[in-house]
Amino acid sequence: MYRLALAMTGNSHVAEDISHDLLLKLWSAQPATELTWPYIRAAVANAVYDQHRRSTDRLRILRTNADELGSASDPTTDRDIEASIDVQRALARLPGTHRLVIVLHYLEDLPFHEVAAILQRPPGTIRRIGREAVGQLTRDLTPTEREN
Known part of the structure; x- marks a missing residue:
């Protein structure tokens, strides 16, 4: 929970x-x-x-503290930790419903029709929100030329 x-x-x-x-x-x-x-x-x-x-x-934005980082079962590199923090920040920037759709569909592996039932919205709306959220996450997490 x-x-x-x-x-x-x-x-x-x-x-x-x-x-x-x-x-x-x-x-x-x-x-x-x-x-x-x-x-x-x-x-x-x-x-x-x-x-x-x-x-x-x-x-x-989620600020990961040392205890949360230290609880990982496998050793991680600084790059992995930075990537995880970047993803958490990108998720935190999403509007609430968009974040819920991403978490329920991609992290909890629920099909869109179950997400729609949970959020009491039409399945088509949930699919659209999912596409918008994935697009926003892709834009937020794709390095720009200035960063390279």
């Missing part, structure tokens, strides 16, 4: 708050036997969407 919220928000503190609040709500509202992963995933997406809508601030 936390990992999904973190991927959607790009902010570890907000992800913790959402996860804790949602865990309490789910624990008191549903018997544990009725909690399925699709239900939890939809609840996280809705909680992130609600938080984003309520928030007057834009979600901030």
Whole structure:
């Protein structure tokens, strides 16, 4: 739950708050036997969407601290870490719905029709948002000639 919220928000503190609040709500509202992963995933997406809508601030760029970097199971190079931070920053710059579509479709491997059901939007709209988000990420992550 936390990992999904973190991927959607790009902010570890907000992800913790959402996860804790949602865990309490789910624990008191549903018997544990009725909690399925699709239900939890939809609840996280809705909680992130609600938080984003309520928030007057834009979600901030994830600042990876040494503890989070040190928890990787395989050794990484500085270049890998920089690339990961670049991707996190690019995701953080996406509008909330665009980020949700990218996280649910590409990171959680959900088909567009399931993402559409979770976000309560038509599948065609979700596919369009996905294309726009991928285009924006491609532009943000492709080095320009000045950078080379």
